[in-house]
Amino acid sequence: MSKAASFVHPGLLHNNEDLYRIENLVKNEVYPSYGSFKLLKGKNEASFYYQLKGPFENIARAGEYGYTKAPSENDFKAAYYNSLMWSITKNELHADKAMEILRAYAGKLKKIYGPDDPLCAGLQGFMLINAAEIMRYTYSDLKYSNGWNLNDTKQVESMFRNVFLPVLQTFIKSEPYSNGNWGISVNKMVMALGIFLDDKDLYNSAIDFFYNSVDNGSLPNYISETGQIQETGRDQAHCMLGLGCLAELCECAWKQGDNLYGALDNRLYKGYEYLSKVNLGYNNVPYKVWKDATGKYCNWQTIGEAGIGEFRSVFEIAYNHYVYRCKIEMPYTEKVIKRIRPEGEGFTCDNPGFGTLLFYLGKPEKRKIDGKIEEYLSESYQDWIFESPQLKPVDNYFYIVNQGIKIKKTRISYDAGKYPYIEVKFLNFPEHKKKDWLRLSYSVRSAPEYWSFTEDNVVKKSDDIYIFDVRGSLSNNGTIFSSKKESITLLLDFGDIKGIGIDYIISKKEL
Numbered sequence: 001m002s003k004a005a006s007f008v009h010p011g012l013l014h015n016n017e018d019l020y021r022i023e024n025l026v027k028n029e030v031y032p033s034y035g036s037f038k039l040l041k042g043k044n045e046a047s048f049y050y051q052l053k054g055p056f057e058n059i060a061r062a063g064e065y066g067y068t069k070a071p072s073e074n075d076f077k078a079a080y081y082n083s084l085m086w087s088i089t090k091n092e093l094h095a096d097k098a099m100e101i102l103r104a105y106a107g108k109l110k111k112i113y114g115p116d117d118p119l120c121a122g123l124q125g126f127m128l129i130n131a132a133e134i135m136r137y138t139y140s141d142l143k144y145s146n147g148w149n150l151n152d153t154k155q156v157e158s159m160f161r162n163v164f165l166p167v168l169q170t171f172i173k174s175e176p177y178s179n180g181n182w183g184i185s186v187n188k189m190v191m192a193l194g195i196f197l198d199d200k201d202l203y204n205s206a207i208d209f210f211y212n213s214v215d216n217g218s219l220p221n222y223i224s225e226t227g228q229i230q231e232t233g234r235d236q237a238h239c240m241l242g243l244g245c246l247a248e249l250c251e252c253a254w255k256q257g258d259n260l261y262g263a264l265d266n267r268l269y270k271g272y273e274y275l276s277k278v279n280l281g282y283n284n285v286p287y288k289v290w291k292d293a294t295g296k297y298c299n300w301q302t303i304g305e306a307g308i309g310e311f312r313s314v315f316e317i318a319y320n321h322y323v324y325r326c327k328i329e330m331p332y333t334e335k336v337i338k339r340i341r342p343e344g345e346g347f348t349c350d351n352p353g354f355g356t357l358l359f360y361l362g363k364p365e366k367r368k369i370d371g372k373i374e375e376y377l378s379e380s381y382q383d384w385i386f387e388s389p390q391l392k393p394v395d396n397y398f399y400i401v402n403q404g405i406k407i408k409k410t411r412i413s414y415d416a417g418k419y420p421y422i423e424v425k426f427l428n429f430p431e432h433k434k435k436d437w438l439r440l441s442y443s444v445r446s447a448p449e450y451w452s453f454t455e456d457n458v459v460k461k462s463d464d465i466y467i468f469d470v471r472g473s474l475s476n477n478g479t480i481f482s483s484k485k486e487s488i489t490l491l492l493d494f495g496d497i498k499g500i501g502i503d504y505i506i507s508k509k510e511l
Contacts, residue, residue, distance in 0.1 A: 006198075034357075035342035096146050312350075371485045375506070406492070440481070
């Protein structure tokens with residue numbers, strides 16, 4: 001079924017061309033990819049100082065060996081992240097850390113236990129096998145003293161074939177019993193194993209499952225012609241997991257010359273656009289009760305509300321394929337991308353994450369100017385913190401007190417000497433609101449101070465735009481606002497109002 005006469009290596013999520021592109025995006029600090037790299041670099045699991053939590057002889061997500069879930073997931077992520085860091089930085093300490101983890105588990109791991117062992121084998125295994133694929137073909141002992149050798153090939157292949165593969169095959173041979181994300185997670189690992197082990201039959205079996213399996217995890221059983229997903233009526237997190245895993249499977253096949261992205265008239269594309277539209281809050285999204293392969297999940301009457309708008313790092317991979325490789329617009333997915341870019345890590349080992357680094361194929365974007373406030377909130381509220389109701393003492397009792405609409409963002413680099421004017425544009429602006437809704441804060445001699453601005457301080461105003469001049473403003477302690485660059489917290493407190501729409505908050509040199 002495969003077009004490829006032989007397998008391309010490395011050839012799972014990343015081939016040599018990809019690794020070279022990623023390296024240069026970082027070397028040249030190209031945005032938005034460099035923003036995603038900084039998130040990767042900041043992870044403990046991406047450090048060559050990472051302390052191995054295992055290896056474990058047995059791993060599981062729950063049950064008797066459930067205690068191994070978090071530490072083994074962290075170990076597998078560390079292997080993958082350090083393999084990426086090695087490829088990007090060429091620092092052999094990263095390579096040696098990835099090899100340490102791979103060798104440790106290949107030498108000890110014996111069994112994956114249930115109750116959801118297919119997910120453990122599929123999701124965690126996919127992270128580990130991507131690390132192994134990179135290290136095997138970029139860190140050979142022919143060039144590096146601690147590099148991948150023949151014994152590594154024997155032990156790592158044995159681990160994947162004898163520990164991971166039996167769990168996956170048992171699932172595939174069983175009657176359907178789970179939601180579709182299980183079968184997809186299993187199948188992406190089967191495809192990865194086929195490539196890593198140079199096993200054509202295994203690889204082709206993954207393609208056959210993708211198209212033809214009666215399981216909920218086949219493409220036609222997971223995404224309908226309208227784009228609705230088998231788990232749409234359940235919740236949104238599992239939909240994102242499922243589509244992310246499908247995209248990862250398609251990306252591996254793409255590296256081998258097979259276009260599964262285009263299968264069934266770009267069915268995956270339709271799934272992403274539908275998922276994006278649902279999670280952006282559109283009300284006109286078609287939905288019908290799904291008849292699934294198991295007969296157990298046929299009573300979800302409406303779109304699942306749980307997790308709506310809580311975007312995971314699974315959108316860049318598909319967006320970059322369809323938009324940049326295929327020149328097909330994805331208007332709703334693009335709106336999501338603008339809200340979440342740069343993508344950070346995936347959720348546990350569900351998906352690799354960091355898609356703005358790993359899969360970005362677009363043109364360089366203009367880099368944000370250090371010291372200039374540029375918050376385009378109509379596109380994204382990324383890193384903003386929303387105030388929730390709190391317990392507060394009132395008349396010797398603790399009441400649940402509504403704080404009103406209060407949001408803040410910390411660690412904003414702001415140079416008031418260069419950009420003294422702060423402009424706020426609203427999409428709507430209620431009459432009944434607090435007058436001093438804008439506050440800036442930073443620490444002075446290790447203590448936070450606050451600069452409040454009321455509408456009386458506005459230096460220029462139109463129907464929807466308010467501009468403030470921070471020069472000469474005094475804090476709660478009488479301190480004049482700094483004319484040097486500071487790391488500030490930006491606070492907006494509108495009080496007890498029904499709702500408000502904010503277009504942007506920017507700083508400017510002049511009116």
